[in-house]
Amino acid sequence: MADGVRFGVLGPVVAEGDGGPLDLKGPRHRAVLARLLVARRRVVPVARLVADLWPEPPAGAVxxxxxxxxxxxxxxxxDRPPRAPARxxxxxxxxxxLRTEPDTVDARRFETAVTDAARLPPGQALDRLEQALDWWRGPAYAEFADEDWTRAERAxxxxxxxxxxxxxxATRLRxxxxxxxxxxxxxHVTAQPGREEAWRLLALALYRTG
Structure with missing residues (x-):
């Protein structure tokens, strides 16, 4: 059922139903799904999809x-009956x-969890952040890292x-x-040496550990 489909983009793009992972067929099928997920429920015109899928669209692209x-x-x-409209x-x-609900896409759940954590007591906030960070399986939209249409969302x-x-x-320090x-x-600072806040937190953590 569509209501049970969940999508993962925090790593390679995946879709799961109540019975487990769904077969998304070939790479262009997956690219269509990823492109619609990037759009976050907005309509993507056919012409835009064709241009994004093929650098030089063939005659039968549509x-x-x-x-x-x-x-x-x-x-x-x-389970959708024949001729019934897709939901x-x-x-x-x-x-x-792609008319996804917010809680069915891991990236949107991640955003909500991080926002919620800022309003929770430190102990609960840490649990929420740990859970949310565990949802990452690699770089977002990993197999589409070279596509222009993922660049802004990946960043x-x-x-x-x-x-x-x-x-x-910061929550651990509190x-x-x-x-x-x-x-x-x-x-973190080894991978991202330009993050001033991370350096500040590291200096504070080292000071407090003696």
Whole structure:
């Protein structure tokens, strides 16, 4: 059922139903799904999808796109009766949209969790941040890292992840758990040496651990 489909973009793009991972077919099928997920429920015109999928679109590009969409619909809504309208991957106006709910996409759950953590007491906030950071399986939209259409969203999510890592470190310090913060902060500043807040937190954690 479409209601049970969950999507992961914090790493390679995946989709899971109640019975486990869904077969997303070939790389262009996955690219269509990823492109619609990047759009965050907005309609992506057919012409835009074709341009994003093919640097030099072939003569039958629109027909091929329709084939990919039909296959994705079967994968996402296997119980949908014949001729019944799709409820998840929908045709609207000049293109297609993926009508996901916020809690069915890991990136959107991550954003919500990090926002919620800022309003929670430190102990609960740390648990929430740990859970949210564990959802990352690699760089966002990993297999589409070279595509122009993922660039802005990948950068936005990467920045949110870095902020969440620093928020977790700051929360550990508030809880008096400086020793736990040091290893992650050392790895953090090694990977991101320009992060001034991370250096500040590391200096504070090292000071408190003596």
């Amino acid at each position: 027909g091929a796109l329709q084939t990919f969409v039909a296959a994705l619909r079967r994968a996402l809504e296997p 998840l991957l929908v045709t609207e106006g000049p293109g297609y949209a 936005r999510l990467a920045a949110l992840r870095l902020n969440a890592e620093e928020q977790r470190a 809880l008096g758990r400086a020793a736990e913060a040091v290893p992650d902060l050392e790895a």
